[in-house]
Amino acid sequence: MGKTAESAAGAPRGPATASIRRTSEAQILAAAETVFAQSGFDGATMTQLAATAGLPKANLHYYFGTKERLYCAVLERILALWLDDAVEWIVPDRHPAEGLAGYVRAKMAHSRRRPEASRIFAGELLRGAPHIMSYLRTDLRQRVTAMAGVIAGWSKAGLMDPVHPVHLLFAIWAMTQTYADFDAQIRAVLDKTKIGDAEFATATETVVALVLKGCGVRAPAMEP
Amino acid sequence: MGKTAESAAGAPRGPATASIRRTSEAQILAAAETVFAQSGFDGATMTQLAATAGLPKANLHYYFGTKERLYCAVLERILALWLDDAVEWIVPDRHPAEGLAGYVRAKMAHSRRRPEASRIFAGELLRGAPHIMSYLRTDLRQRVTAMAGVIAGWSKAGLMDPVHPVHLLFAIWAMTQTYADFDAQIRAVLDKTKIGDAEFATATETVVALVLKGCGVRAPAMEP
DNA sequence: ATCATGTCTGACCAGGCGGTCAACAAATCA
DNA sequence: TGATTTGTTGACCGCCTGGTCAGACATGAT
Missing domain, CATH: 1.10.357.10 (Tetracycline Repressor, domain 2)
Incomplete structure (x- = not known):
């Protein structure tokens, strides 16, 4: 069926550019790595995470749902390198x-x-x-x-x-x-x-x- | 002047038994060491600390004032051994x-x-x-x-x-x-x-x- | 008894937390 | 173009947090 040429792999939904999602997620993950490293999971706050990412708090919840899921996403990223x-x-x-x-x-x-x-x-x-x-x-x-x-x-x-x-x-x-x-x-x-x-x-x-x-x-x- | 015989050292006020204070503090510190080790400073809650010590929350505040002071007391205890x-x-x-x-x-x-x-x-x-x-x-x-x-x-x-x-x-x-x-x-x-x-x-x-x-x-x- | 001192605690509070949502902007599809 | 999906956000909420406080209670001196 007519999936556009771009979506080669890893775009389960959304027929076209998932680039926005990728970009925002990467931005948030990078900020989260810094903040979680400094303050730990319990010490970090969503407000702090959002401020570091330069995005409104609700935006983080839009992409990652909960603080814990964001934390896990950061962890997975690390384990891959590990x-x-x-x-x-x-x-x-x-x-x-x-x-x-x-x-x-x-x-x-x-x-x-x-x-x-x-x-x-x-x-x-x-x-x-x-x-x-x-x-x-x-x-x-x-x-x-x-x-x-x-x-x-x-x-x-x-x-x-x-x-x-x-x-x-x-x-x-x-x-x-x-x-x-x-x-x-x-x-x-x-x-x-x-x-x-x-x-x-x-x-x-x-x-x-x-x-x-x-x-x-x-x-x-x-x-x- | 007429200080009672018991208060030899480390009892700046209180004419009689400072043993109650010592006992309670030791009890709280022991519990705090466990809880802080498990949950970290940010992860631990005063309620959890109090429950582990088997004392009401306000009692911890009576002896240590704030969560941070309790934490510091635990740290000092550790450093001495270190x-x-x-x-x-x-x-x-x-x-x-x-x-x-x-x-x-x-x-x-x-x-x-x-x-x-x-x-x-x-x-x-x-x-x-x-x-x-x-x-x-x-x-x-x-x-x-x-x-x-x-x-x-x-x-x-x-x-x-x-x-x-x-x-x-x-x-x-x-x-x-x-x-x-x-x-x-x-x-x-x-x-x-x-x-x-x-x-x-x-x-x-x-x-x-x-x-x-x-x-x-x-x-x-x-x-x- | 009376009083002073220290100990104990239930009830309470303001603030910050993670999380939600309705409404809006942008992009993509038809 | 309009329709539909995806992205964006300020305002808001209930809950739990650390911390407070008035007053009950115990103890020993006078």
Whole structure:
């Protein structure tokens, strides 16, 4: 039937431009990420959310219905980004010296570039993960199992010590995300209003070294 | 003048039993620690706080005035406990193998025994530490400086690698507190409703090994 | 008894919260 | 063009929030 050419995918209703919806939703989601990261779910108010988005409050309800649905939309957006780092680095083909270092650096870069996403995730976990428990138990758990297998393989191959793979991952997540989540503490201790690139690079290399040496990763063999 | 014998210290007014005040305050603080840990400052309500304490709402206001003052009282209680671990373990007399391992184990024990305290602290940091920023910049920073000196001393003495001491501390805090703060994630990934003692011991030893090997701590010399 | 002091609490309040809705503007379809 | 759907918004609502307060109650000194 005569659907217009534009609506290729993801436009269940509305025959023509869903671009307005997309634009407004993106605008609201971006604002919401900032506000939820600063104030948390309970601390944020719809009025504050609307003001940050530069739209009337009723408009947010038009697009997302309730505060909780808006929050969940923000969460889903974050989770999508969350999973991609691992598959690039924690793979059997790589040497652990490269894989673990790359993964840690990717996670640190995440904490640097998108601290708000990390903070929203942290807040959700702190409250017992009421909105993402099912995701944790399925998607995340599955990925962790896969990554743990890779790491165990590295150990068996004699490329590194036999470290408990899952707890190693917890440790890596903790060390890297702390620079986003608990930034206030780090700034206070370092006596800086903002963490500079140099300081962050120092942090990154400290964590990388801690992980590589901590896992007893052997020097990678040079490819012929 | 004729103050009764009981009021030895800390009873500025009231001639007789200040024990009632002490008891009620302790009861309220204990309940508040639980509720604030579960729901955060914004999520918790005075009604919920009162119900958990088993007292009428007005009673909480009688003793603490406002929700914020109650919250701050809870925070202060936590901070007092927070500082004591370090001074016992991160001291020049000890070998780093003993000092770092002991410190990590103490922090892990803290996460195990008093996860609520850790979560309240984490929530406060996540929101930018509005109530404890001055504490972080004074007390905590001072202690960190002292600890960093000890660690740097260990490195100079050739007892361990020259690891950046402050970032090492951030890493230790992150790895240990993650077992309290993000317990939901850990339980979901491990597919357990509760983390057992055995699993927690595994976690502890994983972190201890990661830190000791990661810092290149030499084997401690035996005392004659 | 009387009084002073501290403790306790039900009833109440103003304000802000998330959410609704009717009416209106804009865009797309026929 | 008119018809129909989608987007926009100010005004409004009921509820729950943190906080108040007058007065009941307990306790010990005089």
